[in-house]
Amino acid sequence: MPWEGYNYEDAILISERLVYDDVYTSIHIERYEIETRETTFGMEKITRHIPDIDKSEICHLDTRGIIKIGTWVEEGTILVGKVTPTNKKYHSPYQKLLYTILEKEFLPTRDSSLRAPKGLKAKVIDIQVINTESNNGTSSIAQNVANLQLELENKNNITSKFLKKYYKKQSTLYKKWFMLPNINPSKHWQQYPKNIAANVSEQQHQLHQTKSIATKFAPIKNREKFLKNRLFNRLDNNLKANICFFLQKSKKIKLYTKSKPTAKYMLKTGSSQHNFKFPVNLNQSEAYGFFLGQKKKTRKSSSLLAAKNKPIQTVHIYLAEKRKIQMGDKMAGRHGNKGIVSQVLPRQDMPYLPDGTPIDMVLNPLGVPSRMNVGQIYECLLGLAGKYLGEYFRIAPFDEIYGAEASRSLVYSKLYEVRKKTGSKWVFNPNNPGKIYLYDGRTGESFDQAITVGQAYMLKLVHLVDDKIHARSTGPYSLVTQQPLRGRSKQGGQRLGEMEVWALEGYGAAFTLLEMLTIKSDDMTGRITLWSNIILNKEIYIGTPESFKVLVCELQALCLDIGLFRFDSKGFLKQVEHLMKLP
Structure with missing residues (x-):
């Protein structure tokens, strides 16, 4: 292993130059x-x-x-x-x-x-x-309603097929029910059946009557005074509804509650004129009942509903x-060669080239043979040649079609070209092509074996140690199992899994394992009395884990008769009646 095992498990050794020069900051x-x-x-x-x-x-x-x-x-x-x-x-x-x-x-x-x-x-x-x-609960609904209103107002720019369909329905309803007095109904008789034409004529007569009566109520601006007016209450329901609607449309008096309709309601009615809740397709008597019920609905609204606006x-x-980059940060190349920074060494302690240049990063050589990602070696050596030659290489994959040794011959030829151009014989040694003898920065002695050295792209990944480092003494526990929660955000503990238990069993660490599974986990009595027992120099009390009690309760839920027995002071077995009182 290179550098005394600091490359174990794909770990990476870096120079402090990368930290001071903010290369990976x-x-x-x-x-x-x-x-x-x-x-x-x-x-x-x-x-x-x-x-x-x-x-x-x-x-x-x-x-x-x-x-x-x-x-x-x-x-x-x-x-x-x-x-x-x-x-x-x-x-x-x-x-x-x-x-x-x-x-x-x-x-x-x-x-x-x-x-x-x-x-x-x-x-x-x-x-x-x-x-x-906020409007009608969420801003998203309000935005949808606003978009629908804009489309309905711009009649010529309607893009939705549904809106076009319902806009036709809306215009038909308006011509049928709310035709103004100055419109000549004879022009529209040809467009509708006879029953609709008769209905239009009847509605026009009612609107003439409504207009003459509504002018008497126009000076009344207050809604409550208007509804309590004696003359108004003597009228029949049909005429009341017509007058209310006429005054609302002419904006003489605000009779209806202002609230934007829902998208579903707008699509149903197809109306672009709604600044109040009033169904277009109701008849006059139903409209009047709807109008009087608005005030009762507002009284029923709770404080939370009233706060929507x-x-x-x-x-x-x-x-x-x-x-800055530090120990514990994760790095990776372009070939799946990832690793964790294990040590940041001073520049003088890093291995150096025969010309005295210290290297910046030491990777694990054992990460190549088993994974067979030889592209990192290819990139490393061509990067070294490109640095001295000032060239960039674009390599086609599967270039062995050009010859059995196409890749290797390209790399060796470029390194040999660097040797001739720079005069540095150590760049390409025919006995060890692609490898260089390095010197230990601490002792100055040469390493035993030649080492592959070059230039490659290495990235710092987002898995940084500052976001992962975590420690816990005491913290929150699960309500069901009484075991510590997991996760850094919840101030949780470290899971002791099955394989970790095997490791402790293999070392014979029985009492360490006992503490892990009881007072460090879900033994409620033991972890409460632990501190006082240590202070008073008493024996540490080990109780029953809460997970065992949960297991017994789950078995009892399956209608299994489970009994727990303990020896009493006289040596007789006695059943524990209350499981939760088990120490």
Whole structure:
């Protein structure tokens, strides 16, 4: 193995020159988002005034409670201050007593601010504050309705086949039901059957009557006064509906609730004139009942439904982080030759060429034979020749059709050309073609075997060690199995699988394995008493794992009679009645 085993399992050894010269330094821009929502106890608020927070923690926030551009942030730094209303009933008497002793005002809110995540050190480069007005639940529905309205308003630019179909239906309905008095019905009689023509004539007569009566109600601007008017209430339902609709269309009085119709309703009616909820295809008596029912519906709306039209504020914070390459980062070539950086060596300790040039990267030679990706050797040697010759090579795959040794002869000929051009005999040695004798930077002695050296493209992958390093002492546990959660984001533990158990069994580490499966996992009694037993110099108590209790309960759910027995003080077996009380 080269370099004392630091290339084990495809690991990569790199020079510190790659770090200092920022060869593999990358800038990562992350977006962090927070938004205010309506809760059962009120609306969340973005603010600088956060309860139980020291002034030093909010000194970098502006008056709105948002971090300033150009601020350097670390783990736990508040990016956006936000408070959420809480229920006063859920506060314990101890909390209230503590606030009384400290002479602090008891605020009915809790801190729900956006903070910088774990292991972050970055700079704020941009802030976006977006105010959106929700309508009918989600903004996507409102956008769809707006698009439909635009298409319906532009009659000549309708692209949807469904809208064209329903627009024809809408125009027919309008001519049938809502024809203005100055239109001559005789011009339209030829377009409709006789029953529709008679209906149009009847509706025209009603509209003449409606117009004359509606002028008497026009001065009344208030909706409630209009509905309570004595003269209006004496009229029949058909005439009431006509008057209401006429005044609404002429915008003399706002009688109907303003709300955008749903996309389904617009497609059903095909109307482009809706600024109120009113079905076009209802008759007059049904329309009047619908009109009177609008007020009752608005009363039934809950606080959450009423908050749909309140603005939702969303804040986007963009953080830029500069990351240098380090131990644990993942790198790869263009031939599947990936590996982890195992060590960053000083330049003087790296192996160097016969002309004194230290190399930048040492790969594992054992990663080539088993995987048979010889393209990396091809790329490496041609890259070395291209550096000195100033050439670029475009190689056709499967070039052995030109000869049995086409690839090898091309590489050797180019290396020999470099040797003649530069006068460096070590570039191409006929005894070891493609290989060079290197010298150890620590001792100055030559290595035993010749080594393949060249230039190749190597990439830094996104799997960086800063995003993966994780440690846990105690943390959250699963409610069902009482075992630690998994995952870095949940502050979880490391899984001890079946093969890891075999490894510990192979070493005979019985007590280590016992601790792993009990007090470090799901032995609730053991992990609670562990700390006190160590402090008081007592024996560590090992209880029953919670997973065993879950197993017994699952077997009992299959109608299997499972009994647990223990020896009592007299040496007799006694059944454990309550499984959860098992220590």
